[in-house]
Amino acid sequence: xxxxxFLGVQxxxxxxxxxxxxxxxxxxxxxxxxxxxxxxxxxxxxxxxDPPTLDATAVAARVAPTVAGVGLVPTVTVxxxxxxxxxxxxxxxxxxxxGRAGWQVDVSRTDEEARLFGRKPAAPLATLWREAAEAIEVxxxxxxxxxxxxxxxxVATGRYVDRDRLHYIDxxxxxxxxxxxxxxxxxxxxxxxxxxxxxxDALPAAAAWADVVRVAAPDLVAAHAAxxxxxxxxxxxxxxxxxxxxxxxxxxxxxxxxxxxxxxGGPGALVEVTVEAVREGAADGVxxxxxxxxxxxxxxxxxxxxxGLRRPVSDGATLRERFGLSRPDNYFAGVGS
Amino acid sequence: xxxxxxxHLAAHFPGVNNTTVWSDPASGSQTDFSSFVHFAHxxxxxxxxxxxxxxxxxxxxxxxxxxDLDVVGRPDTLTVLGAIGAVTTHLxxxxxxxxxxxxxxxLARQFASLDHLSGGRAAWNLVTxxxxxxxxxxxxxxxxxxxQRYDRAQQILDAARELWLSDRAPVEFRSDxxxxxxxxxxxxxxxxxxxxxxxxxxxxxxxxxxxxxxxIFSRHGTVEAGQAFYxxxxxxxxxYGRRPAEITILPATTFALGDTEAEAHEVAERVRxxxxxxxxxxxxxxxxxxxxxxxxxxxxxLPDIEPDPGATITxxxxxHEKDPLAVAKAWRELAAAKGxxxxxxxxxxxxxxxxxxxxxxxxxAQMDDYVQQDAADGFILVPHLVPGxxxxxxxxxxxxLQDRGSYRTAYTGSTLREHLGLARPTTTRQSERAAG
Numbered sequence: 001x002x003x004x005x006f007l008g009v010q011x012x013x014x015x016x017x018x019x020x021x022x023x024x025x026x027x028x029x030x031x032x033x034x035x036x037x038x039x040x041x042x043x044x045x046x047x048x049x050d051p052p053t054l055d056a057t058a059v060a061a062r063v064a065p066t067v068a069g070v071g072l073v074p075t076v077t078v079x080x081x082x083x084x085x086x087x088x089x090x091x092x093x094x095x096x097x098x099g100r101a102g103w104q105v106d107v108s109r110t111d112e113e114a115r116l117f118g119r120k121p122a123a124p125l126a127t128l129w130r131e132a133a134e135a136i137e138v139x140x141x142x143x144x145x146x147x148x149x150x151x152x153x154x155v156a157t158g159r160y161v162d163r164d165r166l167h168y169i170d171x172x173x174x175x176x177x178x179x180x181x182x183x184x185x186x187x188x189x190x191x192x193x194x195x196x197x198x199x200x201d202a203l204p205a206a207a208a209w210a211d212v213v214r215v216a217a218p219d220l221v222a223a224h225a226a227x228x229x230x231x232x233x234x235x236x237x238x239x240x241x242x243x244x245x246x247x248x249x250x251x252x253x254x255x256x257x258x259x260x261x262x263x264x265g266g267p268g269a270l271v272e273v274t275v276e277a278v279r280e281g282a283a284d285g286v287x288x289x290x291x292x293x294x295x296x297x298x299x300x301x302x303x304x305x306x307x308g309l310r311r312p313v314s315d316g317a318t319l320r321e322r323f324g325l326s327r328p329d330n331y332f333a334g335v336g337s
Numbered sequence: 338x339x340x341x342x343x344x345h346l347a348a349h350f351p352g353v354n355n356t357t358v359w360s361d362p363a364s365g366s367q368t369d370f371s372s373f374v375h376f377a378h379x380x381x382x383x384x385x386x387x388x389x390x391x392x393x394x395x396x397x398x399x400x401x402x403x404x405d406l407d408v409v410g411r412p413d414t415l416t417v418l419g420a421i422g423a424v425t426t427h428l429x430x431x432x433x434x435x436x437x438x439x440x441x442x443x444l445a446r447q448f449a450s451l452d453h454l455s456g457g458r459a460a461w462n463l464v465t466x467x468x469x470x471x472x473x474x475x476x477x478x479x480x481x482x483x484x485q486r487y488d489r490a491q492q493i494l495d496a497a498r499e500l501w502l503s504d505r506a507p508v509e510f511r512s513d514x515x516x517x518x519x520x521x522x523x524x525x526x527x528x529x530x531x532x533x534x535x536x537x538x539x540x541x542x543x544x545x546x547x548x549x550x551x552x553i554f555s556r557h558g559t560v561e562a563g564q565a566f567y568x569x570x571x572x573x574x575x576x577y578g579r580r581p582a583e584i585t586i587l588p589a590t591t592f593a594l595g596d597t598e599a600e601a602h603e604v605a606e607r608v609r610x611x612x613x614x615x616x617x618x619x620x621x622x623x624x625x626x627x628x629x630x631x632x633x634x635x636x637x638x639l640p641d642i643e644p645d646p647g648a649t650i651t652x653x654x655x656x657h658e659k660d661p662l663a664v665a666k667a668w669r670e671l672a673a674a675k676g677x678x679x680x681x682x683x684x685x686x687x688x689x690x691x692x693x694x695x696x697x698x699x700x701x702a703q704m705d706d707y708v709q710q711d712a713a714d715g716f717i718l719v720p721h722l723v724p725g726x727x728x729x730x731x732x733x734x735x736x737x738l739q740d741r742g743s744y745r746t747a748y749t750g751s752t753l754r755e756h757l758g759l760a761r762p763t764t765t766r767q768s769e770r771a772a773g
Contacts, residue, residue: 017453017523019422043442045520048505053522058450061419065370081443084394084474085413092413096370096420116442118517146410151367155360158616161410163403166396179473181396181403185368185410 005278005309006212006245006285006323007034007301008073009294013041013059014051022054026063028294029070033301035322036071037063038104038195038287043077043113057089064097071319073102073195078135079128080108080117086135087142087182094187099318102193102212103139105205107132125201133205134173136194140209141169143191144331145181167332189318191328198226198246206244207233211325214287216249216259223248223261223282245323248283250274252291260289267300275307344708344743345585345715345757347431347552348380351723352391353408355621356591356689358611358721365724367408370420375724377421380428383731384745386585386756387429387460387532388421389717390414394435395471397653399620400629404651406617415447422455429753431460431534436489437467438475441496441515448531449501449523457527457752462534462554465490470652487541489514494533494549501530502762528752529762547573551759552585554717558692563588563712585757590716591691592700594729601695608721609689618681621688624651625664635681639669692716701737708743 009029015021029037041056056074064072072093076086086103094101107128108114114122123131147165154162169180196206198215206213213230217223231241249260250273263269270288277283288297304310313322320327350373351357358364366372380388392414397404414432422430430451434444452459465486469479481489492512499508500521509518535546536554546553547570557566571581593608595601613621615635623630626640627648633640644661668687672678678686693700707713720726738744750756 017450019454019456022454043446043522045505045522048520052505052524054453055447055450057416058419058447058454061416062423062454064420065374065423080440082438082475085439088413089416092416095368095412096373096417098370112519116517116519117440118515119440151410153359155614158614159405160359160408161403161405163405166403166409176476177473177478178475179395183392183394183396183410184412 003278003309004284004311004324005274005304005307006247007032007274007304008036008038008247008285008287009034009297010038010040010249010287010289012290013039013054013056014046017052017054019062022059023063023066025290025294026059026067026070028298029290030067031298032288032294033299034070034288035285036073036102036193036319038073038102039075040104041075041077042106043080043108043116044110045112045116057093060093060101061096064093064100069100069315071100071102071193071322072097073104073193073319075104075106077106077108078132079123080113080119083135083138083176084142084178084182087139088184090139090192091143091182091184091187094189094192095184098316099188099320101187101189102195102319104195105132105136106197125199129199129201129205131175132202133208134171134175136205136209137173138169138171138176138178140191140194141171141331142178142180142182143186145169146184146186147330147333148186148190150185169332186330189320189327190330191320193319193323193325198230203230203233204237206230207237207239210234210244211320211323212245212247214247214249215283217261219261220277220280220282223277224280227282227284243325245284247285247287248277249289250286251289267297267303270297270300271303271307274304275309278309341742342709342714343745344704344738345587346383346385346744347387347389347429347587347715347717348376348383348385348727349389349391349589349717349719350376351408351720351726352411353393353397355407355612355617356719356721357408357723358608359408360611360614361722363725364722367723368410368412370417372724373417373421374424376727377425377428379725379727379731381425383727383735384748385428386715387431387458387753389431389460389462390418390433391462392433392435392464393653394438394466395474395653397651398470399651400623404620404653406614406620415451418459419451419454422451422458427458427748427751427756429458429460429532429756430455431462431532431753433462433464435471436463436465436493437481437486438471438477439493441493441510442500442517442519442521444493445497445500446522448497449521449526452526452528452531453523457754459526459528460532460534460552460753462536463490463494463549465537468652485514487537487545491545491549498530498762501525528754532753532757532759543570544573546570546584547579548577550584551754551757552587555586555588555713557588557712560707560710560712563707564710567711567713583759585714587715587717588692588713589719590693590704591719591721592693592730592734593691594695594697594700594733596696598695598699601699605691605694608691609685612689612721613681613685615681618684621684622680625661625668627661633680636679638677639665639672639680639683697733698737701734701741704734705738705741705743
């Protein structure tokens with residue numbers, strides 16, 4: 001990577017809890033020409049006077065049939081939830097969006113979130129991300145627990161599936177064990193895009209599993225250092241650093257966020273900072289943290305294309321294809337059940 | 338204007354039982370979204386109350402291997418319902434979610450999100466389970482004792498309801514199964530909270546339904562059996578301060594249609610043969626016998642050997658046969674009485690009979706009579722084909738029901754509660770205000 005500038009838009013799940021509101025936001029995000037929409041979400045309840053928050057996967061599922069083209073990436077936390085449920089939910093988002101699903105992984109850090117479940121206390125970040133790495137492994141293995149051609153519908157033998165093409169994952173880890181297979185067949189992309197944050201504790205998980213790593217850096221020098229660090233970790237995990245896109249969070253002047261590169265100006269300023277970040281090797285693209293006036297950014301991806309920084313994408317491209325990623329081989333293929 | 342009792346209809350997306358015929362050339366994908374869209378559009382064209390998706394959290398096994406003779410695999414219930422919400426406007430969106438392998442806060446938020454985003458069309462079928470077999474896919478494994486299943490179901494529902502109706506005020510919940518506290522992230526939904534469905538038929542299941550459910554899936558075929566269940570269930574409601582009209586009873590129902598009665602019976606016969614392949618017939622027999630019977634000829638007679646009453650050969654599905662020896666005896670007698678039925682013929686005879694067979698007019702009359710005699714309040718139809726299994730019913734039977742004055746000619750409400758004629762539940766704050 002390094003030649004292209006990927007573009008994402010981050011939306012929240014807060015605001016009026018209606019389809020009309022959230023679909024309109026997603027449509028505006030899609031009109032930028034972005035590769036993906038990321039929905040930030042957490043289980044932390046908003047303050048009593050703040051707007052309510054919907055479940056991000058529910059929002060993405062509602063958006064999928066009506067908003068075309070763009071990738072759909074909800075945040076799903078792994079600390080108090082079940083990897084088995086996450087795996088089939090994201091695979092199903094991939095089904096209903098014809099291969100445009102991703103998953104932004106996050107952990108639940110707070111006592112407040114722990115008390116919403118009452119199963120275990122809050123844990124240190126290093127522990128949470130060690131558990132997250134296990135959860136991601138389970139989710140990805142379950143995505144492979146069906147081979148693509150497992151459904152055979154062989155009338156002569158009466159078999160709907162070839163069970164040799166279904167696989168127990170038999171995962172046993174430090175935090176949980178999961179048998180498998182998934183109840184959901186392999187999805188159009190096989191592996192929806194896995195998005196992780198740039199965080200020292202999350203780095204081993206990102207190195208092993210991320211397709212996209214999000215960097216929140218105050219300037220391009222810091223972003224460049226972060227990208228180098230991430231690429232080294234990916235290589236250290238035995239993967240190709242060019243297969244992992246490092247995207248820089250960019251907040252426009254009016255955005256109500258407290259992290260990321262802050263830029264003054266509008267779409268023009270976004271284009272310039274993106275061009276500079278990519279040319280200097282500080283990022284493989286940017287994620288625009290939802291500004292108040294998203295409509296002003298309509299077509300901004302075309303302006304990056306004019307600068308020769310957009311990968312040509314065909315209609316109906318999957319999210320992986322937008323990132324130049326192949327459809328992965330099945331981990332279990334040829335192993336036998 | 339008609340004062341006739343009105344029929345409620347729901348549509349079960351054909352699932353992973355042998356009643357779903359996958360070998361037919363008209364059978365399409367069980368998982369492509371286009372199949373769900375087709376099915377949902379048919380149900381909405383037919384003015385159905387809701388569409389329903391079942392769930393199983395572990396692939397079934399037979400003789401120690403994944404059962405491969407029926408449809409296997411389905412999408413995540415909540416996610417596919419959310420997407421169907423985008424391509425429909427009135428149709429209710431119901432699904433099974435297991436009460437054992439979920440936690441109330443997360444589940445309440447997921448269901449409330451579906452209800453908000455669909456404008457008040459969500460329904461939750463609460464299914465209990467306790468088996469270690471399914472638990473192997475989850476963090477806590479097989480943690481629940483069988484006798485605690487309904488305690489947990491009741492408690493997860495009580496917890497979810499407190500969160501849904503809290504209006505984001507702080508909730509503190511303590512029970513055997515759950516101890517948690519905090520505020521919910523969402524206000525009450527357009528229908529207060531999702532519609533609640535129950536389908537267990539045990540005494541405990543019926544009691545749970547009478548106390549909590551808005552709708553009940555039953556499986557009682559004849560008018561007499563339907564009436565007995567209906568009286569029993571609705572008779573349990575007053576002790577929870579509920580009126581009989583607050584529960585809609587919907588038996589699982591299959592149908593076969595033809596231009597003539599004879600043609601309908603031919604269709605019924607063909608579908609039943611498709612539902613019970615030679616291999617499926619042997620698998621059914623093995624479930625009762627608890628033994629490997631793969632050496633037996635499906636077109637030959639029943640085995641001479643007796644069932645192994647202690648054996649469980651199938652995992653991940655509900656076993657209905659209580660006493661295998663008694664079932665074997667009854668089946669032998671039936672096979673003999675019908676002039677020597679083969680294994681496959683016997684399984685077809687005992688497992689696959691359609692509820693209603695006839696011309697569209699005849700089927701409409703049978704269904705209407707069934708409801709008018711209080712054997713049910715309507716039906717959840719279980720077609721045998723994806724995605725088109727509902728189409729003929731919608732095109733031909735629905736107009737007949739409308740002609741009889743027993744079925745709506747347009748949606749009159751927008752939420753599922755309105756379709757079912759149910760009141761909106763009051764929020765905790767509203768009841769506090771009323772009490773204060």
